[in-house]
Amino acid sequence: MRFNLTRRSLIALSLGFALSGSAFADVNLLNVSYDPTRELYQEYNAAFAKYWKAKTGETVTLKASHGGSGKQARSVIDGLDADVVTLALAADIDAVADAGLLAKDWQKKLPLNASPYTSTIVFLVRKGNPKKIKDWDDLVKPGIDVITPNPKTSGGARWNYLAAWAYAKHLKGGSDATAKEFVKKIYGNVKVLDSGARGSTTTFVERGIGDVLIAWENEAYLSLKELGPDKVEIVTPSVSILAEPPVAVVDKIVDKKGTRKVATEYLNYLYSPEGQEIAGKNYYRPTDKKVAAKFAKQFADLKLFTIDKEFGGWTNAQKTHFADGGLFDQIYVK
């Protein structure tokens, strides 16, 4: 019987650890986000904790989880207790909504499609741009090695893909057929498909693979800062896509934990001048006009397509392009 006793007490012990997580007296908020927002939310969380303390006197402990957008959404669906989700694209939050964790009209609950900051897709090339890459059509030229993550596992990669598609479709004589051909050619030049945006950046900058990296604008700037402007430079294409990484409160979890008020305020504060400032500092495009003007020099002015207009929203884009057997899969099947 001694065996059973030890086992039981150990299980009790391990359960105890699990419980202790939710037993803190102060408020405890978990933000489940995607890969490239690590630095943004590190800074923002500190600012918000200070703001909340000043406003209510409550100490809020902010926790963050980062990973591929799809993986993160899946974890929330499977039981990761996220008070708020801040993901790479609406389709991933839609999936959480489909699981019944938040209202289906979540995107209407916050201003601007629930996207407090935006970004776009740009190119990162080697210093001096030796291959003279200027625009999307340079990526399909023979001998150009392209690096982008896998759209199946990375949210950012889907924006990359759609930006290329939109560019090709808007060329003279462009159609869905020519766009498909164009995108196919780009992926024909892709040498490494990492599973996430961060993996691709490392492959490109640190491992020295490829001539051009298709990346989030904020990732491009950050890697410039972190990994050295002596190695790479940013090229802004003629057109790109307006990437709107959305945010939402997870209704079911905040109601259970009793954190709705602070969770809502956490997201609202993102729209405040302070929140917008932090977004701008971390190379996200602020949506607040005043703050945006302040950072205007940082971001190139280019024509941006929107997902709703070009692709009929994320649900549609997801189904046509990225579902199994969708257009992306067709590229690779000979």
Place this chain on the structure above:
Amino acid sequence: MAATALHLHSDLAGRYESNPATRESAWVKWTVIGVSLTFFALFILLPLFIVFYEALRKGWEAYLVALVEPDALSSIKLTLLAAAISVPLNLVFGIAAAWAIAKFEFRGKSFLITLIDLPFSISPVVAGLIYVLVFGRTGWLGPWFIENDMRIVFAVPGIILATIFVTFPFIARELIPLMEAQGRDEEEASTVLGASGWQTFWYVTLPNIKWALLYGVILCNARAMGEFGAVSVVSGHIRGETNTMPLHIEIVYNEYKFSAAFAVASLLAILALVTLVLKTFIEWRATQTLKRSKT
């Protein structure tokens, strides 16, 4: 699973090399050694070396800073906790399984052994997935646990479960062949003389298996601390809360802090080296014990 079995060395090289009938010509010997050691250096030494090289590239100070950073510390703590719980559980299981399998005859024994081995050859990804299927929000038991405010996956218990799973066979497989070889005579004699089951186990069996047991524990521990794939699936990646050392390494690596990532990695490499030193020591001690018992 013989690959991990404790084996007792006796240096035979001298004997073979001194006899013309059992040795190869010098050029064959040195070619074989040359080829093998090149392979060894390329595949074992260089990867080990580069971990330390990269870790220390920015100097000792940066190295230490990377290790005492709060998130790093909490990942170290979690890793130690997961190992501290899963290794003893597998130890108890290993002894019980080895006792049943080695000391008794029953039908389906070899099938049982195959089942115990199963976690060894299952992809870690699948290992993580199964716990999500059982304990996830839409899983079999998940809703009940969530209803009662307990978290299994995306919390510490899930990480521990996944760790137990991937290290499941190690101790049992270490003990079974040894205990089978030792037979039952000593235990039977002890029972006949009136010792209770526990006494027999404690005073007769345990001394016979202690080195193999220790060896199994050390291997189990090394694997427990290093598991990545399975833990990654069930972790939830909450900073400072559900990241183990291997996961923390991945995170830091993804933050472009390569030296810091390698610094934490070097801790695990040191652990691997300590494991190997301990293992060598145990093999040496076990050989000594065996020699003494023979004379």
Place this chain on the structure above:
Amino acid sequence: MPAFDSPQRKGRFMSSHNALPGFRLSLGYTLTWLSLIVLIPLSAVFVKTMELSFEQFWAIVTTPRVVASYQLTFGASLAAATINAVFGLLLAWCLVRYSFPGKKIVDSLIDLPFALPTAVAGIALTALWAGNGWVGSIVESQFGIKVAFTPWGVLLALVFIGLPFVVRTVQPVLEDLDFELEEAASSLGANRWQTIRRVIFPTLLPALLTGFALAFARAVGEYGSVIFIAGNMPMVSEITPLMIITKLEQYDYRGATAIATVMLIVSFVMLITINSLQAWTAKRNGKIK
């Protein structure tokens, strides 16, 4: 070791009467714990897969991308296990038969791939073998072969993780070889190569095959070290465990479990093979150690 040997012990072993206590407790505990930790959770994979009709299941596990991933996973695992069989045998031979400086260190470091976390191995191998790494730059400029981010990278990682298995299964058998056997072969006029090929190698074969099978089984499921170095190109360098992850990230649980089922069946078959090989090894060597 007890002095009585096989025949008597075997006879008593088979008898139904057993004076030792604890059979029910230990077996009951083993089965309970095994069921809780391994069997019940594993059955979840099958139950989830059952939600698919057979046609759906078949369609998922035979899509071209998934089939390409099997080819890579099994092909690279087979190649890696073969490379390990060759070099593992050589290494084991060196460790048993030759004395050379640093032998003790080599002997203990052989197990490093087993003890080193796979993610660390993946990062370290990538850093070494990428086009700008120490080894990668040489290989690329001298031989024009790109290793990291191609199927070669997958092979490399699998060779790394599988190495200890062959060495550690062959080594003890080599140590146990009957010294007189070789002397006899020599005195009967066999030259060294004939002795090795006709006398030593057949004895080592079962152990070598076991090591090969273990390295193969381990390689098929490997994820952590491969993912960093593979490049993950669809149809080219995607391994099967990555396909499971990809399905999961698209919220396709059934698809993920369908592929997992295929992998589980393969693991199970591999294990049965390994265990019968080990039984063969034991018989071949004529004694239970």
